[in-house]
């Protein structure tokens with residue numbers, strides 16, 4: 001699939017925004033049960049405003065993916081069937097309630113209202129991330145994406161971005177949470193690594209359809225594409241098969257692993273071992289995760305193979321080779337001959 | 338519930354691209370056009386097409402066969418492109434099962450094209466909306482046209498008469514009978530989309546060549562002398578290899 005840069009941008013901004021708010025409000029939330037002392041008002045406001053700016057920038061950025069940006073509001077119409085619609089509703093509502101929460105916090109109107117909106121924003125943020133992930137995970141025709149791993153990994157990335165960003169804020173304001181968030185970042189990056197590996201390994205075992213299945217031909221009949229109906233690329237070939245990206249994938253996947261996981265984990269272990277914490281180091285961890293995630297999202301799109309590519313002879317066969325005998329076992333329904 | 342669809346006979350489709358060309362022609366001028374072209378006179382001319390013809394070869398040499406597969410939106414009965422549309426711009430009509438895009442509502446998010454396993458939707462870069470085959474809804478209901486012309490442009494133009502249009506749910510319709518009698522099949526049956534467009538499978542025809550030879554070797558066949566000459570030379574060669582066989586075939590010819 002062709003990676004849309006605007007959607008990668010949305011992922012990074014929304015991820016940091018929602019991740020940051022999840023942790024900021026969670027510390028506030030704990031005070032409801034008499035745990036911890038909460039955060040200084042200034043910290044909540046600074047973190048909240050960053051989140052607000054980021055989600056706003058993300059929404060504007062993502063609209064560049066649309067053909068008609070001014071009609072974007074219409075995306076709320078099919079909430080009950082479309083994950084894209086849900087994403088639009090949840091992320092819009094998240095931004096809106098976040099704004100109200102910050103206003104309430106700023107004027108200190110009422111702790112009850114403050115927490116009510118805090119909790120609503122918190123839930124909306126998670127639902128927004130979940131809906132975005134489901135747009136990909138629910139697509140049955142891009143088998144690489146069509147798995148729960150996509151969703152869990154997606155949310156983990158939000159947490160990775162959020163906790164590493166919050167570590168910076170915590171350190172900057174000299175809060176007692178730096179150690180905790182260093183650990184959380186370590187944990188999320190490690191879990192993220194596990195799920196990313198699972199995502200990649202799974203690709204080898206996917207039972208891929210074949211052109212024979214697409215054309216409803218007997219499974220043991222060899223078939224070749226002779227003419228793809230147009231001498232140049234068309235929407236179907238450029239959108240669903242990014243030839244240049246496929247060539248660059250072997251370079252970019254290791255880079256994604258390096259920046260998202262290896263460098264942050266190395267730096268975190270370095271911090272543990274030497275006990276040296278400083279701002280540049282924490283910023284470096286966040287930036288590395290940010291850059292890594294951008295590359296990772298790019299790879300995620302390019303790794304996705306849409307089944308329509310079968311008609312053009314552009315679908316990978318590796319999966320088929322790995323599962324010898326699968327085709328023969330399948331029953332043939334209608335024979336063309 | 339009626340379900341209009343195309344039925345395409347793979348025996349007779351000669352891959353001439355007439356349907357695709359006429360589809361482009363009709364829809365560029367009609368209600369659902371234009372179908373944009375990018376760089377039309379340049380080296381990389383491309384554009385939006387509702388219908389594309391693919392050509393495949395099956396089997397191993399020398400037992401190979403080539404067939405052509407015209408592919409436009411299949412108007413799936415359980416169209417996956419419809420529920421994913423966030424705006425409701427993509428919809429399936431109750432009254433005839435035709436799947437359409439409302440260009441005024443489409444925000445161009447491309448999600449519907451991701452959700453179509455057949456690659457039957459194309460994004461128009463000029464209009465910034467998603468476009469696809471409309472089953473020529475602007476022709477089939479146009480009462481100003483003579484009844485025999487109320488058919489999709491691609492069906493009317495097909496020189497091989499490989500395309501049929503009608504209600505596949507109506508047991509009296511031509512398309513219903515064709516599907517039933519000739520084992521009409523659909524693309525990607527496992528995808529759960531239940532396409533409405535059907536294809537009629539290729540049927541094997543065996544020709545008895547011996548029967549056939551009698552006819553081509555009639556003296557009034559313009560190729561008679563040529564055939565005779567070849568036959569004669571080959572028989573002679575054969576006779577030299579096997580001298581005990583006295584009778585030559587040329588003498589037996591009528």
Ligand code: SF4
Nearest residue numbers: 410411413416418453
């Ligand atoms: S062929 Fe594709 S575009 Fe047409 S109805 Fe089916 S899923 Fe939708």
Ligand code: SF4
Nearest residue numbers: 422443444446447449
């Ligand atoms: S591109 Fe248009 S028709 Fe397709 S899903 Fe988006 S809004 Fe709906």
Ligand code: SF4
Nearest residue numbers: 360470472473489491
């Ligand atoms: S039915 Fe009409 S729009 Fe569809 S492929 Fe045929 S000519 Fe094109």
